[in-house]
Amino acid sequence: MRIGARFIAFGVVLAVMAAEVLAASDVRSVRLWRAPDNTRLVFDLSGPVQHSVFTLSAPDRIVIDVSGAKLATQFDQLALSNTPITGVRSAQRAPEDLRVVIDLSAPVTPKSFTLAPNQQYGHRLVVDLFDQDPGAPAIAPAAPVATAPQAPAAAPQTPPKLTPVAGGKRDIVVAVDAGHGGEDPGALSPVKGQFEKHVTLAIAKELQRQINAEKGFRAELVRTGDYFIPLRKRTEIARKKGADLFVSIHADAAPRSAAFGASVYALSDRGATSETARWLADAENQSDLIGGAGNVSLDDKDRMLAGVLLDLSMTASLSSSLNVGQKVLSHMGRITPLHKRRVEQAGFMVLKSPDIPSILVETGFISNPNEARKLASASHQQALSRSIVTGVKQFFQQNPPPGSYLAWLRDNGKLALGPREHVVSSGESLALIAQRYQVALSALRSANALRSDLIQVGQTLQIPTTALAVQP
Incomplete structure (x- = not known):
């Protein structure tokens, strides 16, 4: 009897496990983000699913078949304006097979992947719809639908200054990267409704405005709105814009709410210079996993870059990064408390560009209630930006890139190098x-x-x- 009872109990366990495996996952909510060249749909799930995606034409549609799922939300609150999506509809083909159809105003190239639970998110299905012709005229707004202020359209990037510099010499280009964005909110603030991604974008835009006011300089935003960009793509965007310097803007978070002060980081090829730097690098490098960059292997990328880090160009880039970082930190210390008085070094992925000096500016601790309120203040954002601009200007006045307006001034004896x-x-x-x-x-x-x-x-x-x- 005991053996029989054990078999019965074992069979019950197997049946329960099988039921759990076969149980359909709920699609609990759907979120939408618009980037300059793609639209992202994120399906929040109660558990893992299998899925497939295919396209149809005449008219253009994307079909998403999700096995092991049922719909537990509505699509009528998605903000579809400024996207190629004109409507989203669904049907339950079977009790546990969901079909979602996305109606389009123009053809797109889809890419999809699932993400396991990570930090504040559970299971997710991500569908990215890439515009096939980024240079085409703006997409006409979709037919009126009920919308909610869930994913505001990307703000247009401030155009480069049109005034030519003296002597026809080029501007010094500073790529300004607002950390996090879209699916990845970054650090959370004790101030209700405040996220790191919004603070960094506001500071980045102010920094761009101030740099563009300086003759011989031009700032280019890496992220112009509330959308997600993988870390590696951020440096690629900077390179395509011809950046002479890459500045990534962030706002710290720490387990202790009392932690405060600004910091500046450059890349370390030997690891972090302190436990704080190592903890921050690990946290920031999770952004690709939180935001969802598809089948990204962070370890593979580190191994790929290991050889590059030995190159002399990286040595020169690191030296310049430390140089400009120290100048920025010095000037920031005049308007805000510093967490560290020297440039820290850590393995931030976003700094791993072998040919562009790169710094990561932690503008303060958003986890500190006092600093969080300051970071939300326009006057403090302006003061922070002025200190960063002053440090950047000082660096380039001493190290003007060849062919730049500042190099022309130096060569003609019109630039006091100091x-x-x-x-x-x-x-x-x-x-x-x-x-x-x-x-x-x-x-x-x-x-x-x-x-x-x-x-x-x-x-x-x-x-x-x-x-x-x-x-x-």
């Missing part, structure tokens, strides 16, 4: 720095009151203007 500075990065020696700047090693020692050639990572060196003499 003292040059160099922030020591990993793997550099005093002799290599002297050779890079074409100054005598003895002059470099003298300018920095060095008794030996020993230098430390993060140390700021003054570069003398003395011409290169015979090396002692």
Whole structure:
């Protein structure tokens, strides 16, 4: 009897497990985000599903078949204006087979994937609809439907300045990246309704406005509205815009609400310089998993970049990143408390560009109620932006890119360079720095009151203007 009872009990367990596997997942809600070149639909699910996607023409439609799912929400509150979607409808083909049809005003290229639960989200099905011709005229608004203020359309990017710079020389281009966005809200604030993604976009737009007011400079926004961009694509956008500098704007969060202060980070090829830096890097690098970048392997990308980090171009980029980062941090310290008084280094994925100096600016702790209120203030956003612009200008006045307006001013004796500075990065020696700047090693020692050639990572060196003499 005991053996029989065990078999019966085992059979009951198997039946329960099978029922759980076969139970349909609910589609609890649907969210929509519009980016400049694509539209994202996110289906929030109560459990995992299988799905397939195919296209139909005449008229253009996308069909999504979801196996093991039933609809527990409505589509009539999606904000469809400024998207190629004219309507969304559904039918339950079987009790556990859902078909969703997306009616379109223009053909699109779909990409879909599922995401496992992550932080504040459960299971999700993500369908990205990529515009086939990004340069085509704007899509006509969809027929009037009931909408909710769920996903505002992307704001148009501020156009580049049209005034040509003197001598026909090019502007210095600064790519301004507003952290997070869309499906990825970033850090949450104790202030109701405040998310990191909104704060960073507001500061990024103010920073763009102030940079564009400077002759010889142009700022380009990486993210212009509330939508998700994978981390790797952010640096690709910066590169396509011809960026001379990449500035990523963020707002910290910490387990302790008392934590406060601004920080600036550059990439470390050996890991973080502190436990705080390591914790922040791990948190920020989860953005692709939270927002959903498809089949992204963060580990694979790190291995791919391992060789690049050894390249001399990365060494030069890291040095410039530390240099501009220290200048920005110094000026930020004049208008807001600092969490760290030197540039921290950590493995932020968004900073891994071998050819563009890159810094990540943590403007304050959004998890701190006092700082959260300051970060939401337009006057504080303006002051923060002014401090960042001042540091960026100082760096480029001392290191004007070839062919730029500032380089033209320098070459014609119209630019007061002031003292040059160099922030020591990993793997550099005093002799290599002297050779890079074409100054005598003895002059470099003298300018920095060095008794030996020993230098430390993060140390700021003054570069003398003395011409290169015979090396002692």
